[in-house]
Amino acid sequence: MGFTHLNLSSAYSAHYGTNRPEQLVAAANAMGFDALAITDRDGLYGAIKHIGACIREGISPIVGANLEVFGEQSLGRITILAHGHNRGAGWATLCRIVSKAHQRTGRDKRPMIALSDLSQLISQSPSCTVLLGPQSQLADAVLHDPAVAGSLLAAWQQALPHPGTLAIEVVNQLTEPGKLLSQEHALAMLELAQAGGVPAVLTNAVRYLEPDDALTADVLDAARHLEPLGLFVPQPNAQAWLKPTATMARLALEIAEDTVLASRLLSSTEQLADRCRLDPVQDCGWGQPKTPEQKALGIEGNPFEVLWQKAHTAIPWRYPDAKAAQLAQIQHRLSKELIAINQLGFATYFLTVADVAQMIRDMSIRIAARGSGAGSLVNYLLGISGVDPISEGLLFERFLSTERSTLPDIDIDVESARRHDIYRAIFRRYGGNRVTLLSMQSTYRGRGAVRDSGLALGLEDDEIDKIAKNMWRFSARSFKKAMAERPELARFATDSKNDRQLSLLVDITERLDKLPRHISVHPCGVILGNSSLLDLTPTEASGMGLPMSQFDKDDMDPMGFLKLDVLGVRMQSAMAYSVREISRVSSKKVDLDSISRSDPDVYKLIRTTNTLGMFQIESPGQRELTGKHQPTRFNDLTLQISLFRPGPMKGNMIKPYLDGRHGLINPDYLHPDLRPILEESYGVVVFHEQLMRIMQVMTGCTLARADEMRRMLSKDQRAKAIEQYFKSSATARGYSKTLIEKVWSIIEGFGSFGFCKAHGAAFATPTYQSAWLKTHYPVEFIAGLLTHDPGMYPRRLILAEARRLGVKILPIDVNRSTDEYLVEKTKSGLAVRMAITEIAGISRPEIERIRCEQPFSDVLDFYQRARPSRRTLERLTLIGALDQLAGIAAENAQHNRSDLLVHVRAISAKPPRQIDKNQLQFELGSLEKLPSGNIAPSPQEKLDAELALTGMDISAHQIDRFQSMLDELGVVRAGELAGLRSNTEVLVAGVRVATQTPPMRSGKRVVFISLDDGTGCADATFFDEAQRRCSQLLFQNRLLLISGKTRRTGVRGVSILAENAWDLRQLWDSWKKAS
């Protein structure tokens, strides 16, 4: 007789199961099972992956969930299995039950469901079976008080009267005789089932694939309990693994001690399993696209006709000056795209995305397309994308092809600060029954894994912290390898050899690698479906309050869900803010989407490599590339962004491209037919689009087919067939054998290295727009950058850049500062006022009160109406936010900040009184006098206060204090580096603003460190030997002195090949002692 496991927790039972569904299903198939259940704790998190794996392996999927149930008190955990082959009734009921368990109000938000709710949902649709198993309260009672067990069972039978909706789960995990999960216990459960007339099924309550994984489960238990091993009751043994049929049959016999009873137990298990086999298509709508109904979109009639109409009417809007020839080209391209969309039946999908895009624009929120969607003219005409695919040479077929039938991804970028507003608007527009947010599972990586492993072993927090801090960009699985290779882990590697606990730590950390850790809302995904969405996916509350699906992005395609990627991009917020400030202060209307893309001043600024704040090209690597590349037009930006990607970098495309561009080599266009395709990149194949066009030209295939072949290139077996096709078709078209061999070797080598040009062009748009703002409106742009902090660098570097640009920064002032960085008109022109939000520890209500009560007449008035805490008041004083108000800002003021501090300490000794407007404030008035004679803080002390309280050096650059030593040492300023020859020995010093360890072609790790010294950034590269010399410093110290040699990389490109590094503060201390 066969057997089916009906209770199985995968790794998607976070901190409980140890194996991914794909692993479990493959193993089950190999063991000869023809069906397998997944019953994760609290939800269907792994269900879609399970079903997908079952389809691939050719076995039947069964899905359930393990939930806690409560009546008067907790009834423990039970398992609910969905029945299959009932047109989704079981699946829908299971989804609704899980969602209900997550709709918890009150303080305890842990998912659990009331027995009454469970009873109601199952009686409405008796299409699920509840298993009362070893984690139920019933199982406990069976052991201690059989009478209670009987009445509990009766209560369950009353709640679930419909036949087939209740069963008892018998589990023998060979624990100590007489205990839970022992043979005796299993027998008692079986007897209870018989006495109550309830079917009994056998399971092994599986939580790992093999006995070896039990140890991993111990560590996960500790992470779940948030307690070290030994402080809670651990699992009883290592028996909860996926046991083969024969073993399960023997267990049945051992439990029942009777062959007839045992075989009855096994056959009732099979009966239930058969009932729960799902038909993915009929039950879950597998692979069938689901879009909002027409009425939800406000469309009448045939959606394709509506799409056709919409696209055509937009042509004059997008191409106002098009002449007949261009119009013909547009019409031709549009027809081609529309035919493909119609053929795939995606008209409603495009209308849906267009509807959302229009809604976002109506909310006056900036929107831009990202990814291959920018290659579509339809997207451009519908306002989904802002990139003209015709002028940029982008291909529709890269985005959507009739050769594939999966829904294309259309990703849109919006202002990050408005993202939640957009989500709420989408819920309102389409209704809560059609919309849910997407979730994502974060998985264990190096640091998280070592932290939880350390917790399990009971290591001290400090000790784990030290280890975790040196874990830099590697997966937990390669911990041992990293220990052998990386200098910053060398010390730990030695320690762990002599320390039992540390050596264990390494082993168990590796075991946690990639296991799901917790679920959170996806940063940009919204699922839009039809009105039956909530029958197809369970939902739970997200951090922002709106419901989110328990499925992640990989589950969308299989489920046919339309996923809209609405990504909040801080740069879009920063730009929108800059535009608003321009309009507020100068009354000028700027429309970033219609500015010319060929403004020479913009490219001139970019070429200086002062790209800080420019989208995508501000990183140290991009800055270096900018210096070498020297872009002069929009397509250069597209190219530069595309080249600086892992693929093109690994494919070694940058150097030949630059050499061709600067005339160092003669570009090889291979054949006159290919010249138009390869000219833009000097003969180097960079873009997917180029590869597709080469295939098209040389073989005569369609672009759609070319893209299909491109996708298959990375798959070895398919590549052979493509090679044959390419060579024979190209030969038939009369190309020479040498050319064909040469082109094929390029195509083959291209593999996964190229980049989608549409994606590059979509990125280049905000790059250009931000560069344009920095060129023409630097003050407003700096204000936008400081307010929305869009880049990779700390805010203090933006301040340093402002100083370098000559943009005046005004200090925090309680009468003028708000929660944003405002542009102010001053006598000497425009300036940026620091936001009050930067003060450490200031609360939201304090900020709100200051904003609402502004302006204040004096310090006491401020204290009484803004009611800051004493700590905030002191901090505001220390950083000078009260200087103006107290009249001590001027150079020749009678009093100073120390006097003021004494004063505010005196007035805040008592809490501020509520102002009684009818009473004069005599007694406090006398305090309005400032004391005098306190020693004024030095500029250095003021700077220290700024750094301590805002994390930023506002009044001066923090490197300035070391200047005397730096001068003596002959340290070179970052701004001067560009003027030095290659191979000059230099010392540079500054604040570390970026550390990167990008993937390298050689596989060896290289560390890039950027130092800011107020004149710009010095970028230093540390190879192996240099890393070893200063390993302790590299990832930890903020102020560094680096020695090395300059390396010229282009017209404005200079970087430093580092030899060594020192802690600047330590140097300073010893230098001062010495002098």
Added chain:
Amino acid sequence: MQLETLVGVVLDVDGAPVSFIWNSRQYTVASRPVRWYSRKLWWQEAAAAPRGAGAALVEIEMWRLWAVSDYDRVFLEMKHLDPEDSWEIHRIDS
């Protein structure tokens, strides 16, 4: 609880003890032996937990049974140590 090491343990095909020598007496198992698995506190004892070593670190095979010799009849718990493949025994009741 006094644990003693056993010698001369004879097993059946399923790995269940059939007979053994204890205190110089020959014992024969006289009931259906109940196999169960107890746990080990690996985090206190083990020095490494590489992949594949898990089960032996987590659990330990136990047998509960009645055994008779020419002189007495005892209720015993036997512990099968892996990977040493040695046996320990203690008496629960007689």
